[in-house]
Amino acid sequence: MKKILLTALLVMATVAMAACGEKAPKSYSFGRTDGFDTLSFSSVDLFIESDYMEDSEKDWAAYRVEEAERAVAEFLGANYIATDAYEQSGTSERIRCYVKAGTGTSMAVGQDVTLYYAKEGAAPYTNLICQAKAGMTIAPDWLREGLGAYVADLNKESLLNTYARNLHELKGLAGDSKESFKTIDVLAKTLLKAGAYPDALEMGDLSLGIAQAAGAEDAFNYRGAYCVYAGAFVKYLDETYGRDKLLQVYNGGDAQAVLGKTIETIRGDWQASLQG
Structure with a gap:
């Protein structure tokens, strides 16, 4: 049976930059699916629980995800292929990143990343997206x-x-x-x-x-x-x-x-x- 590698923050993970009221460096046009604002980057599909977040906060979350994806791609290289060492098969090419409001445990499970957003501290965007992109290994x-x-x-x-x-x-x-x-x-x-x-x-x-x-x-x-x-x-x-x-x-x-x-x-x- 496939083992799941779980990476979890033990307390609320949050985003700092939106806390000070600054605008994100970019604004984004989101789609809408099942209560989430959605956006797709090169290898990440982003789902933001938008009902409890202001537009500026959503832009910050999207910007942080985009920057994290860029940094991870630069590190791993264009030819990197994630390997699922448990099943000896390639992992999904795309990462599903869910940004949710409130208190919870931020984690990466396989290609699914969940990050909890609030108005203080910072969330480990790059860390968890890197682990999802690098793949499930031993x-x-x-x-x-x-x-x-x-x-x-x-x-x-x-x-x-x-x-x-x-x-x-x-x-x-x-x-x-x-x-x-x-x-x-x-x-x-x-x-x-x-x-x-x-x-x-x-x-x-x-x-x-x-x-x-x-x-x-x-x-x-x-x-x-x-x-x-x-x-x-x-x-x-x-x-x-x-x-x-x-x-x-x-x-x-x-x-x-x-x-x-x-x-x-x-x-x-x-x-x-x-x-x-």
Whole structure:
């Protein structure tokens, strides 16, 4: 039976830019289907639960989805083919992205992405669209989560505004402008220096780590630290070994055969580089 890889935010995921009342850089003409405003991009079909959202908010949501799709396509490359490693067959070429109002759990399940919208914080658009576009694989949690976090970082979608927003070790790095953006390896260095969430640094089974957390807030923060570490590690793999080899490993390739070292050895190299 097909296994489903589930990526979930543990608390409400929200959009920041519309909160300040600014207009989106673009306006969009939506269709209408079954209570959703609809729009299609190159590989994403967007469905916005529009009855509870203003036009400016819908434009922001559409803009963020379009920018996320662009960033993911640039990273994966035009010739990337997502692989369903469980069924050995190609996944759907199109992603269905649902933007809903209110409180809920943002997630990517296969090619379906659900994002919850409100007027504060930020939603992990690039992160989840990347995981949906990259495909269902047997990659470990740290690689799936890390790939999405790293591509989001490349798209200036900071973890300080999504998964890691409540980590007090990172509060001093937060800011609202593009100039204040801090890359994911800076976040990882800061957490590592503080000795924060050493169990997350091990990058094991994410669901188990969340289940063992002491309450919802600690679970969310564990998830944030996990994504920071995993995203920074994937960045290291990309910059050290190259995009092609990284994606080979993501799609089920043996890491030692592809990279020439075990993941454990490379992780030690990466941690040493952060501490250097």
